[in-house]
Amino acid sequence: MVVQALKDQGVDTVFGYPGGAVLPIYDEIFQQNDIRHILVRHEQGAVHAAEGYARSTGKPGVVLVTSGPAATNAVTGLTDALMDSIPIVVLTGQVPTFMIGTDGFQEADTVGITRPCTKHNWLVKDTNMLADTIHQAFHVATTGRPGPTLVDIPKDVQFATGTYIPPQKARTSHYQPQKKGDILAITALVEMMEEAEQPIFYTGGGVINSGPGASQLLRELVDATGFPITSTLMGLGAYPASGDKWLGMLGMHGLYEANMAMHDCDLMINIGARFDDRITGRIDSFSPGSKKAHIDIDASSINKVIHVDLAILGDVGFVLEDLLRIWKSRGRKTNKEGLKAWWAQIEQWRAIDCLSYNNSEKIIKPQYALQRLEELTKGMDRYITTEVGQHQMWAAQYLGFEDPNRWMTSGGLGTMGYGLPASNGVQIAHPDALVINVAGDASIMMNIQEISTAVQFRLPVKQFILNNERLGMVRQWQQLLHGERYSQSWTESLPDFPKMAEAFGCKGRTVKDPADLDDAIREMIEYDGPFLLEVLVEKHENCFPMIPSGEPHNKMLLGDATATDAIKGDGAVLV
Amino acid sequence: MAALNIKKGSSRKSAYDLRDPNADVIERHTLAVIVDNEPGVLARVIGLFSGRGYNIDSLTVAEVDHTGHQSRITIVTTGTPAVIVQIKAQLGRIVPVHQVHDLTVEGFAVERELALLKVAGLGEKRVEALRLADIFRANVVDSTLQSFIFEITGSPEKVDAFADLMRPLGLVEIARTGVAALSRGGEA
Ligand SMILES: Cc1ncc(C[n+]2csc(CCOP(=O)(O)OP(=O)(O)O)c2C)c(N)n1
Ligand SMILES: [Mg+2]
DSSP, rough: OOOHHHHHTOOEEEEEEEOOGGHHHHHHHTTTTEEEEESSSHHHHHHHHHHHHHHHHHHHHEEESSHHHHHTTTTTHHHHHHTTTOOOOEEEOOOGGGGTOOOOOTTOOHHHHGGGGGGGGEOOOOGGGHHHHHHHHHHHHHHSOEEEEEEEOOOHHHSSOOOOOOGGGGGOOOOOOOOHHHHHHHHHHHHHHHHHHSSSEEEOOHHTTTOOOHHHHHHHHHHHOOOOEEGGGGGGTSSSSTTEEEEEESSSSSHHHHHHHHHOOOOOEEEOOOOHHHSSSSSSGGGGEEEEEEEEEEEOOOOOOSOEEEEEEEEEHHHHHHHHHHHHHOOOOOOHHHHHHHHHHHHHHHHTTTOOOOOSSSSBOOHHHHHHHHHHHHTEEEEEEEEHHHHHHHHHHHSSSOSOOOEOOOOOOTTTTTTTHHHHHHHOOOOOOOEEEEETTTGGGGGGGGGHHHTTTTTEEEEEEEEEEEOOHHHHHHHHSTTTTTTBBBBBTTOOOHHHHHTTOOOEEEOOSGGGOOOHHHHHHHHOEEEEEEEESSOOOOOSSSSOOOOTTSSSOOOTOOTTOOGGGGGGOOO | OOSSSSOTTTTOOGGGSSSSSSOOOOOOEEEEEEEEOOOHHHHHHHHHHHHOOOSSSSEEEEETTTTEEEEEEEEEEEEEEEEEHHHHHHHHHHHEEEEEEEETTTTOOEEEEEEEEEEEEEHHHHHHHHHHHHHHHHHHEOOOEEEEEEEEEEEHHHHHHHHHHHGGTEEEEEEEEEEEEESSSSOO
């Protein structure tokens, strides 16, 4: 029945790991060919793979794991998906209903443990409710602001027979968030846009979650109005990096021009972003002179952190459609003179060239490695995942994304160990594409076992490791905040990465001379199978620009800054 | 701003200038939350309050619609105006939540709480307790030669006042239900 429900939901792939409490479902899986099961090596890997699958396709990712330790292993992935609004449906096995509460073998209070890290979850006690509940789980995961859902299924419920209910016959859920924005509010925003002298679009993952249509509308709106646009880490690709209105990413490690424009704008139009603390910096001096409008599907995101002048509750795609239509029907007005001066100012900021760095002929700079990766792969059918740390921020700065759903990274939770399993999930969904995980030496060790999954399913994923033999981001903060006392931020006893890859059955190579880098990247791209490229990079490079915690956008540190002890005062307690 | 009633002064200046001057004022609000009566729904609501650091002053819950399987949770909470708005938005986001009513802003509401108070004493104190109970319209629901249990219904303040008076007269134990509340008038 479970497999039937999944099929009827259009599921073609399940990421999972079997165990005692889900054997009946695995038996069903064995006896069919419509749904492909991807056997991972750790349940956290299953959830991240499903996230990669979901984020690169727009379809929900599905996970099947057993009870107890499997469910607890899934918790990090669930929290990650909740923070980044990724639609995931996780099915867990549970001890039989009559044993619940007895501390049975591999019993865990799965719905209790996962209640705060799912959008919603259910324990099914009656087989007749099983199919209906699974359909509800898909509905909730994909409707409104997407997120993870979990269905906990006791083993006796799996064995019992009951009536199957197809999705069309499932109970209609009262959970139907409003999609259309209020026309009066949208008109008010159009009025603000007509007058604004220094407007900026600040976009986020909500644009991507709203679907490709929303990105298309955003492009049309930006190009027609001529307003500059920046985006959060999660929103990269909604507007093309090659577009001339693109200012680059904003935030703690965002571009100088993007952060300065946010600080000095007179109209900020937030589309599907949530004023995260990585974005705002110091709240009481965040963009002090601007009117702020916020388009979001989640009412609780509005006025949570930053008080806005105008709130529009609705799905980004629907709101942008109305916004464009109303703006056009009122004569496509913008404040041309104001915009001209605004762009002149932005060009001055751009001229700072905040991403410049001192390159070296002897040692590979991490920025250079990413620039070469970009150069040698751009234009290809390419998907990028990342781990968490400096390499992640450099990837966001130096790689260009032309389309949505091409960039998968752990933003809200910052989960080391996300990238490798996520790259597997992306590759499953896009078998012929070039899928690269930009990794750090420390992060990749957190779910390294998933290389084995890639090998088993012949996934030609590329692990691009920027090895600085450091917890680089931690080291940077210790330099900035703790007087260069580098407590535990070395990664000693690292494996010989290529040898380790080969032990898994994956090809590996190390490169350390800048002169060999292009050749190594080419070999990685051209190799028809999983490949791990270890790039030995400068060990002490810092990631700039950087807004030190507790500082506003216009107090950015640039590449030539002396970073030691740059974080002080109130900022020191922030993360 | 013609189309919407956006406060004047927001045209060039930041929203910060428009911030509520009462931002630091702590308000008390009574919320009525209509939910599907499904397992875990109360844990979800309570988890939201503890997880996000909101206050619960009082909480009552019971099924109010058997056929529709709906329960009504009445929560009395305190916080700044911005926090109260956030609490309502966060509650509204919980999947089995159907409606969130802020009875404090939706006009006057009737709030009642029931309490049972055990008062033990002899002689003058015993007589005095009985006399005060009469004034507060509390009923005697159990009595021994040394004690009474009083039942009192009223606003939380009335219950507080009665309990304060009983304390010197031999208050032994008190059990309170928490607040139940309905908005006045004909509408839900
Ligand atoms: C699971 C988890 N544990 C700890 C952290 C804290 N953390 C953030 S970045 C980082 C260092 C990452 O090192 P590496 O993967 O080598 O990347 P680098 O910064 O060196 O590029 C750590 C420990 C985290 N984000 N996630
Ligand atoms: Mg590192």
